[in-house]
Amino acid sequence: MYAPKRKLDSVGPRPFFLSSNWLDSPLPGTFRARMFVRVRYAPSPTGSPHVGNIRTALFCHFFARHHDGVMFVRIEDTDRARTVPGVEEEILESIRWAGIEWQEGPDKGGPFAPYKQSERQAQGIYQPYIDELLNSGNAYKAFDTPEELDEMRQYQQINKKPFGYFGGVWRDASAETVASAEAEGKRPVIRLKMPRGKMLVVNDAIRGRVEFESDLVDDPVLIKADGMPTYHFAAMVDDHLMGTTHIIRGEEWISSAPKHVWLFEAFGWNPPVFVHVPVIKGKDGAKLSKRHGDTRMLDYRAAGYIPDALANFITLIGWAPGGDREIMSMEEIASAFRLEGLQPSPGVFDADKLKWMNGNYIRALSPSELISTVSAYVSNPEVAAYFSSEEHKDDAVVSGVALLRSAFAERPDYVHQVLPLEQERVTTLAEFGPACAFFFVDEVDFDEKATEKWFVGQAHVGPLFDHLIAGLTGKNAASHEECKAMVQEFVDKNGLEKLGPAVHPTRVALTGKTAGPGLFELMEVLGPARMIKRLQRAKGMLK
RNA sequence: GGCCCGUUGGUCUAGCGGUUAGGACGCCUCCCUUUCACGGAGGAGACCACGGGUUCGAUUCCCGUACGGGUCACCA
Numbered sequence: 001m002y003a004p005k006r007k008l009d010s011v012g013p014r015p016f017f018l019s020s021n022w023l024d025s026p027l028p029g030t031f032r033a034r035m036f037v038r039v040r041y042a043p044s045p046t047g048s049p050h051v052g053n054i055r056t057a058l059f060c061h062f063f064a065r066h067h068d069g070v071m072f073v074r075i076e077d078t079d080r081a082r083t084v085p086g087v088e089e090e091i092l093e094s095i096r097w098a099g100i101e102w103q104e105g106p107d108k109g110g111p112f113a114p115y116k117q118s119e120r121q122a123q124g125i126y127q128p129y130i131d132e133l134l135n136s137g138n139a140y141k142a143f144d145t146p147e148e149l150d151e152m153r154q155y156q157q158i159n160k161k162p163f164g165y166f167g168g169v170w171r172d173a174s175a176e177t178v179a180s181a182e183a184e185g186k187r188p189v190i191r192l193k194m195p196r197g198k199m200l201v202v203n204d205a206i207r208g209r210v211e212f213e214s215d216l217v218d219d220p221v222l223i224k225a226d227g228m229p230t231y232h233f234a235a236m237v238d239d240h241l242m243g244t245t246h247i248i249r250g251e252e253w254i255s256s257a258p259k260h261v262w263l264f265e266a267f268g269w270n271p272p273v274f275v276h277v278p279v280i281k282g283k284d285g286a287k288l289s290k291r292h293g294d295t296r297m298l299d300y301r302a303a304g305y306i307p308d309a310l311a312n313f314i315t316l317i318g319w320a321p322g323g324d325r326e327i328m329s330m331e332e333i334a335s336a337f338r339l340e341g342l343q344p345s346p347g348v349f350d351a352d353k354l355k356w357m358n359g360n361y362i363r364a365l366s367p368s369e370l371i372s373t374v375s376a377y378v379s380n381p382e383v384a385a386y387f388s389s390e391e392h393k394d395d396a397v398v399s400g401v402a403l404l405r406s407a408f409a410e411r412p413d414y415v416h417q418v419l420p421l422e423q424e425r426v427t428t429l430a431e432f433g434p435a436c437a438f439f440f441v442d443e444v445d446f447d448e449k450a451t452e453k454w455f456v457g458q459a460h461v462g463p464l465f466d467h468l469i470a471g472l473t474g475k476n477a478a479s480h481e482e483c484k485a486m487v488q489e490f491v492d493k494n495g496l497e498k499l500g501p502a503v504h505p506t507r508v509a510l511t512g513k514t515a516g517p518g519l520f521e522l523m524e525v526l527g528p529a530r531m532i533k534r535l536q537r538a539k540g541m542l543k
Numbered sequence: 544g545g546c547c548c549g550u551u552g553g554u555c556u557a558g559c560g561g562u563u564a565g566g567a568c569g570c571c572u573c574c575c576u577u578u579c580a581c582g583g584a585g586g587a588g589a590c591c592a593c594g595g596g597u598u599c600g601a602u603u604c605c606c607g608u609a610c611g612g613g614u615c616a617c618c619a
Contacts, residue, residue, distance in 0.1 A: 044619045079618055146617075153616090162545050163615050189617050207548070216546055224617040231619050255547055255614040278549080278612090285611070313555095316567095320556055324566045343556080345549045346612060353555065353568040363581075425580045487577085503577035515579035 037069025038245045041095070041102070042235060044076040045087040049094045050295035051349065052250065052280045052288045055314045059277055059342075060248050061100040062315065065334035069245075073105035074238060075116040078228045083118075094297040098311050099330050112242045117234045126229045129237050129267070130190055130222060138266040139222055141188035142170035143181045164218025165191065171219065190223040192232070192263060200258035205246070205275040205339045212258040220259050232256065236263045239272055248275040251346070252287070275339060278318045278346045288349055293391060302386035304377065304429030305354070309361035313354045317347040327360055359427035370419055377429040378405040387430065400433020403440045414439070417525045421517035435516075439526065444512035444534065446541070453514070454505040456543045461505045464490055465535045465542075468506065472528040472535075483523040509538030 041057045043049060064071035073092070077083045092107055104110025114120055133139035142165070144152075149165070156163050170178075171193060181188070198214040222233035229237075239247060247260075254276045264271040282292035289295065294303070300310050312328055320343070321328070321336040328336070365373060377383065378401045387397040407415045422435040438444045455461065471486045472478060478486075487502050496502060503519050510531060516522060523531060 042619095046619065076619065082618060142617095144617095149616085157544080160544055164545095165616095187617095191617095202547095204548095210547070212547075218615080221617050226617075228617085230617075235619090250613095251548070252613055253619090257547095276548085281612075283554090287613075316555065318555095323557070326555090326567055343549095347556090348554060350554050350568065356568055359581095422580095424582095484577095499577050501577095507578065513579090517579085519577055 035067060036245065037064055037067040038243050039064050039069065039071050039248055040074050040239065040242065040244050041071065041100075042074045042076050042238075042249070043091050044079070044082075044231075045091060046079065046082045046084055047087060047290075048296045048298070049087075049091050050288060050290070051297055051300070051310075051314050052295070053091075054094055054098050054297045055280065055317065056248060056250055056277060057095045057100055058098060058311055058315050059275075059319065059337075061095075061102070062334050062337035063246065063248065063339065065101075066337045070104065071100075071102045072110060072112075072242065073102050073107075073115060074242070075106050075118075076231060076235060077116060077118045078121065078230060078234050080118070080226075080228065088116075090298065097298065097301055097307050099307055117229070117238065120238065121228060121234070125241070126223075126234060126237055130229070130233070133192070133222070133266060134190065136266065137193065139190050139192050140171055140173070141178055141182075142168060142191050142219075142221075143178075143186045143188045144168055144170065162216055162218075165220075166218050187225040189221045189225050191219040192222050192259065192266070194219050194259070194262060200262060202254070202257040202261055202274055204254070204257075205273050206278075206342045206344050207276070210254065210257070214258070214262075217258050217262075220256070232259055232263070236260050240264070240267070240269050244272045246273045246275055248277060251276045251279050275342070278343055280314075280317055281346050281348045283348060285348070287346075292349075294351070298382070299386060302380070302382040303392070304383075304431065305358050306361040306373070306429070309358040310354065312361075313357045314349075317349065318343045327357065355427045362426060362429070363424050365423070367416075367420060370423060371416055374404070374419055374429060374432055375408050377401075378408065378433070383430070394430075396434040396437070397430045398433075400435070400437045401430070402433075403437050404433055407440050414525075421521055421525065425517070438511040438513070438516075443537065444510070446508070446512040447514065450508045450512065450514045451541060454508045455538070455541055458501075458505060458542075460494055460496070460501065462539060462542055463494070464502055464505060465509065465539050469532050469535050472532050475528040478524060478528050478531075480520045480524045483520045487519075505538075506535075510534050 039060045041060045043053060043057075060071050063069070073095070075088055075091075077088070088106065092105070095102070102108075104112065104115060106115040109115070114123070120126065130139065134141075144165075148168075152165070152168070153163060155161075170188075171191075178188075194217050195214045200212040200214050200217065202210045202212070204210050220232045221230050223229055238244075257274055257276070260274075261271055280288045282288050284292075294300075301307070308330060311330065312326075312333070315333060316326065319337070319341050321333075322341055325332075325336070362370075383401055384398050386392055387394045387401075404415065407418075418436050418439045419432065422432055426432055426435055467490045468486060471489075487499065487506065490496075491499055491502050504514065507516065507519050507522075508514065510519075510522065510526060526534075
């Protein structure tokens with residue numbers, strides 16, 4: 001288990017080089033590599049985390065690991081209406097499955113607990129800060145009704161004005177006006193008073209200096225009418241309070257970044273470094289979302305992906321170690337991870353390449369890892385549910401996995417022999433089901449093309465099966481070599497030039513298919529009893 | 544529409560002023576071989592979006608244009 005080398009109590013006034021200008025500083029890379037890092041992963045529990053969300057978490061994790069820093073998780077649940085029960089658990093489960101390690105969070109506490117904004121709000125943590133802003137004149141109460149705001153937006157749209165709230169009547173309303181509105185019992189929101197005529201600079205670690213004209217940035221709501229803070233407010237206050245050194249988040253946040261830097265400015269706080277990572281796009285070029293299908297992180301677990309493979313693959317979208325390296329362990333990525341390797345442009349999620357990578361990871365599994373991995377997979381109820389759903393319906397997988405599951409329980413030794421035979425032929429764990437099914441069923445399903453090709457009009461096949469049945473009868477086991485000798489003997493006696501004409505029909509009789517593991521390996525595992533039965537049944541199908 | 548960001552083969556990318564523009568996925572061919580797969584060897588595929596500069600020299604630096612993306616909520 002990874003433990004931060006840095007003591008938590010070292011969080012405090014940050015050294016000069018952690019200012020957002022750190023990129024401009026002449027400090028050599030070696031010095032930067034030792035910089036103190038505290039990063040947060042701040043998801044909102046409004047829906048199942050998808051691969052894009054988890055990639056951000058992965059970046060946080062690798063960055064923190066690389067610098068022996070701290071990663072913490074903070075749940076941004078300030079929108080009560082949109083908070084979905086159970087999602088918080090799913091988020092934690094997703095990042096845990098991805099192999100991410102965090103040192104502080106809602107599940108494990110930490111020096112800055114609580115790590116859930118609804119709880120922080122309940123403790124009154126944000127109150128003094130909003131009061132400070134109100135007192136310093138950097139925030140104001142606005143009493144507009146939703147209808148009025150709608151009207152404003154329509155007006156702006158029609159007149160092609162910049163959209164947004166640029167003050168209305170409340171930005172500079174007199175104390176009396178505000179007081180009388182309050183006396184009427186109206187519930188205001190509190191908005192940040194953005195500066196006018198100023199250039200707001202966001203120092204982004206990937207893009208460098210990004211400028212925004214403050215006149216074009218509207219006044220964001222800080223506190224909603226129900227008293228809850230918005231993301232803009234809560235996240236920045238918390239990032240300051242929790243000692244965040246780097247805000248690693250999706251590129252979709254970049255346009256609200258000037259609001260965030262201004263907030264830090266208004267408080268007189270030293271801002272963290274912003275790192276806006278590029279979005280992940282679907283094949284259609286648009287930001288990855290549910291409608292692209294197969295984006296939910298845990299669906300990949302159900303679909304048979306190895307977490308390390310998925311993690312490896314998605315961190316490579318938008319990040320590269322700088323050479324030709326691609327297949328990298330979590331450790332290797334952590335040690336190679338530098339912000340400089342982050343890409344500014346969005347990347348497309350290529351499911352084919354993911355499959356290739358997953359196949360690589362499956363092949364790299366040791367015999368014991370193979371067994372434990374597949375065993376855990378087939379006993380996971382998520383799997384059947386996933387492949388029974390309408391979008392992913394695959395009966396072959398469902399039944400194959402069920403076969404494997406009961407085989408694990410009833411004849412583990414047999415399964416252990418079977419699995420390695422398909423290891424280099426599958427690209428997902430799910431494929432083990434259909435691929436291995438023939439080992440476990442009483443009667444194999446015959447592929448029509450296979451029987452047509454090898455069971456029809458091939459005079460030597462009948463005698464071949466008889467030969468094998470005769471050779472197998474009375475045996476308890478038949479080794480790879482013995483099986484091969486048997487087939488070879490038939491080939492020699494009948495003047496067949498190659499092994500093929502004997503091998504292929506035998507394979508079809510035994511497995512029902514034309515593709516699969518080496519015939520003799522598979523025969524050894526199958527054993528004489530099963531083979532004799534199958535050979536006899538196949539004999540009856542010859543034409 | 545405003546603002547912001549981006550642009551190297553279909554996709555992920557290396558490159559950080561001078562390269563036959565490298566690798567990976569996918570695709571094709573061949574080899575290995577009892578099939579499939581793995582593995583190995585090749586191949587097709589990029590006028591480095593376009594147009595201007597700067598420079599002895601630009602994929603690399605600067606400016607435009609085009610195209611793509613992001614964002615414009617009392618959501619995050």
